[in-house]
Amino acid sequence: KNQVEQSPQSLIILEGKNCTLQCNYTVSPFSNLRWYKQDTGRGPVSLTIMTFSENTKSNGRYTATLDADTKQSSLHITASQLSDSASYICVVRQYGNKLVFGAGTILRVKS
Amino acid sequence: DAGVIQSPRHEVTEMGQEVTLRCKPISGHNSLFWYRQTMMRGLELLIYFNNNVPIDDSGMPEDRFSAKMPNASFSTLKIQPSEPRDSAVYFCASSLDSYNSPLHFGNGTRLTVT
Secondary structure (H helix, E strand, O other): OOOEEEEOOEEEEEOOOOEEEEEEEOOOOEEEEEEEEEOOOOOOEEEEEEEOOOOEEEEOOEEEEEEOOOOEEEEEEOOOOHHHOEEEEEEEEEOOOEEEEOOOEEEEEEO | OOOOEEEOOEEEEOOOOOEEEEEEOOOOOOEEEEEEEEOOOEEEEEEEEEOOEEEEOOOOOOOOEEEEEEEOOEEEEEEOOOOHHHOEEEEEEEEOOOOOOOOEEOOOEEEEEO
């Protein structure tokens, strides 16, 4: 069954600290993996898209990694800010156009 | 660019009424998607269009739901008749292509059916 599992479900960190969110998937055949950030009351916003051949990609303080062999991805947030508080959604595109969404990790950054 | 524009932002209606959600995609994008988000089920694809043609509507829950894209700059999602279980946030998204480009989401329509 094609699934995307994210962990943890929720996370609370202090402003300025780093954190890492995990995404494991069983989607096959794999096309690409995306991370989205969704602020409360808003639509998701794309952070990164990685294909099979890419194992790391950065977008400012966000760095995503991909291990296509173990079917794992992580999103690392450096020097967190209050504005990083959001839900982070891992999405895997199955070859042939189907997108499989994870349930998301809710991050709260405290001052 | 104004991004994907959805209207209304909030809709409260009574069971049995018709509901129409509207979406204006980003100009130049040729793929358009309708999603539904709930706490229980997360984001679910309802239907997507490529070049105004419906490609996959397998996510449409039942015949009460219908979607149209009469031109490249406008799409509607209609629910008739609405039921309380349709209460959710409905998102429209567009992309340059349906494979490797990111989805650009609107800010959604929060639908409450009483």
